[in-house]
Amino acid sequence: MNTTFFQLLSGMVVSVEIFLLTLLFSLPLGLLVAFGRMSKNKILQTIVKIYIAIMRGTPLMLQLIVVYFAPFYIFGLKISQGYRFVAVIIAFSVNYAAYFAEIYRAGIESIHVGQYEAAQVLGYSKRQTFCRIIFPQVVKRILPPITNETITLVKDTSLAFVIAVAEMFTIAKQISAKQASVNALMVAGLFYFVFNYVVAYVMEFFEKKLSYYR
């Protein structure tokens, strides 16, 4: 019983790590991708469009496998044990960045051109305009869709089982098979639910914090 508990706990920790690291990398990366997507440079714009199309158009599970095995198949490198976790973070970050990029783009394009013009006439540089005037307003507008993606991410962390990373779902499945009982999987289900409850609560807090203006 005790070992089962600690096994599940360690899986939980790994799931939370995947979640946090993915957000940490994909949120800023998504903004860069959004800039590329909105770039006036047609070549860059096309490359980014193709990237987004692939990320959204193929299963994340397949992307995980590709990232994990690519070093071996493409470069003939020996895949080390530690690379498993790294591959998960790379695949998740690159995948979620594509989704976040489109959310950023929608947010940025929804800001009225008058805001840019007012800033320009007041003498703000392009960078100042974006950082001080545009981006804060974008954040407020995109919080609901970001919350959606974040909640999906919590559940998607379970896909890491496909390359045998010992996260919550992988472990729960192993225990469940050994004990011939679904109890461990039910515990995993409860874990994802509570995790998402917390995520939704935190995001709602941020939304409330930004509700001081319209």
Added chain:
Amino acid sequence: MEEKALLKMEHIKKSFTDVGVLSDISLTVRKGEVVSIIGPSGSGKSTLLRCATLLTRMDDGELCYGDMQAVRSVDGKSVYASREELKKVRQYFGLVFQNFNLFPHYNVMKNITDAPVTVLGHSKEEACAKARELLGMLGLSDKGDAYPCELSGGQQQRVAIARALALEPKILFFDEPTSALDPELTGEVLSVIRKLASSHMTMVIVTHEMQFAREVSDRILFIENGLVVEEGTPDSIFASDNPRVRDFIGKIG
């Protein structure tokens, strides 16, 4: 004594914009002058203002602020000054928009002080003192902490005027400053502009408020189809022989 020209626009041409074309328009504004631009929708009034404030790129023409040349005409094409020079040019003027375009995430105080601090590098204390002075002058002393969404349209427009004035422009442009307001709110904004006129602020005002233009302006330009149809003192415009001008003024009253 002839005051020096703060703004000189010569032979401005601009085609293919959604709000109107400019065929060949010149405009000189001297220090302390109030110039109103009137004319039907799509006549090019706003386009002229947008060219003057560097929001729209003109096809051809010359644009000078004081001694600074922002745009030159070379072989029938406009050539803009360098980014650095244009940055200086932008400090020369202010613009008040039809839709205010206040920053919704900043309160009134921050709306007014952010540009002086961020762009001009003034100290926060200095900018706040100046902002309080402006808010007092515009009758908004108690609104410093309010957010734009908590204000009426007239109050928002007055904040927008304060925001522009905080940078101490030598010339202030108004692009239909009361078109988004009901008559009551229009009155409070016009009285602010009147106050500025009496303190000899140099202003260029695009407006549909004929009586206001007549009362406040030193000079009125009537523009139609991208050309100046008539230019003169308010009295001469309102007593114009030009049937088109008479018709337009008669209709709007």
